[in-house]
Amino acid sequence: MTQNNEPSHIYRSRRVLILGCGYMGLDIALRLSESGNLVKIMDVDSATFSRIPDEILESNRIQSVHGDGTFEDDLRRAVADHQIDVFIAATGITSVNITSAQLAQHLIKIPNVLCVVDDEDVEEIYSQMGMHILNRRKLAVEHILIDAMEQNK
Amino acid sequence: MLYTVILGGGLIGTGIARWLIEAGSEVTIIEINADKVDIINASLGDVAIIGDAHKISDLELAGIERADSFIATSSRDDINLVACQIAKEKYSISNTTSLVFNPGNDDFFRLLGINKTLNVTNTVIESIASASAELFVEEV
Numbered sequence: 518m519t520q521n522n523e524p525s526h527i528y529r530s531r532r533v534l535i536l537g538c539g540y541m542g543l544d545i546a547l548r549l550s551e552s553g554n555l556v557k558i559m560d561v562d563s564a565t566f567s568r569i570p571d572e573i574l575e576s577n578r579i580q581s582v583h584g585d586g587t588f589e590d591d592l593r594r595a596v597a598d599h600q601i602d603v604f605i606a607a608t609g610i611t612s613v614n615i616t617s618a619q620l621a622q623h624l625i626k627i628p629n630v631l632c633v634v635d636d637e638d639v640e641e642i643y644s645q646m647g648m649h650i651l652n653r654r655k656l657a658v659e660h661i662l663i664d665a666m667e668q669n670k
Numbered sequence: 671m672l673y674t675v676i677l678g679g680g681l682i683g684t685g686i687a688r689w690l691i692e693a694g695s696e697v698t699i700i701e702i703n704a705d706k707v708d709i710i711n712a713s714l715g716d717v718a719i720i721g722d723a724h725k726i727s728d729l730e731l732a733g734i735e736r737a738d739s740f741i742a743t744s745s746r747d748d749i750n751l752v753a754c755q756i757a758k759e760k761y762s763i764s765n766t767t768s769l770v771f772n773p774g775n776d777d778f779f780r781l782l783g784i785n786k787t788l789n790v791t792n793t794v795i796e797s798i799a800s801a802s803a804e805l806f807v808e809e810v
Binding site for chain 2: 587588589590610611612613615616619620623624636638639642643645646
């Protein structure tokens with residue numbers, strides 16, 4: 518029995534590992550956690566975990582993992598015995614994201630790997646190599662332009 | 671004349687450049703720190719430019735399109751990896767060499783197509799172990 522007001526897809530909750538507990542990584546983590554996914558967040562600087570709201574850490578809705586995402590051993594430890602469905606490299610440093618995303622894709626074989634970059638040159642080259650690249654500067658500009666057009670209406 | 675582009679004007683990058691110049695090769699160093707570029711150019715002639723190895727415009731200023739080899743000598747594995755991959759994928763440079771500091775990264779870099787890796791950490795440990803182990807370890 519199908520009802521029209523139901524969403525056309527049913528999403529199973531996913532296990533997501535996010536690299537980078539800065540503003541971008543943590544925002545992504547909070548949003549994915551709110552929508553029912555199991556989220557781990559990894560950062561080389563454990564002080565960044567103090568930004569995660571206490572009630573979210575206490576309820577284990579987001580788990581923090583201290584480690585360097587450009588080190589295979591650290592990434593494997595973060596994945597641990599969990600089956601990670603999605604890896605998102607979202608630190609503020611493009612080359613760190615590219616390196617960890619390739620570790621996740623080629624060595625750890627996480628099925629879905631997303632990589633955030635700042636740089637159009639890097640975006641173009643790695644997109645052509647088959648990586649899923651998001652250029653955060655371009656995305657921000659596009660959103661600002663869309664908003665500006667809306668204001669003009 | 672063979673042409674080599676080197677990322678990083680530290681002691682290793684500058685040392686390789688000096689050796690290549692003395693051997694009669696052509697070299698350009700890309701270095702992000704302007705002070706280092708001045709020092710290199712004062713001692714080796716105008717061989718260094720200020721630039722970011724992930725920027726196409728800087729790489730092309732260094733003449734990467736006609737380079738035979740690319741050597742990444744920055745002190746960070748992630749920066750070296752991305753620079754070598756750009757040299758290889760965008761400019762089809764068949765001879766890419768990278769310094770590697772994390773001992774686990776050798777195989778990973780080669781899996782991604784970097785031709786040669788030089789593992790600095792392992793090299794230092796091995797040379798201490800083979801040259802002067804008796805100073806630190808009693809014979810078993």
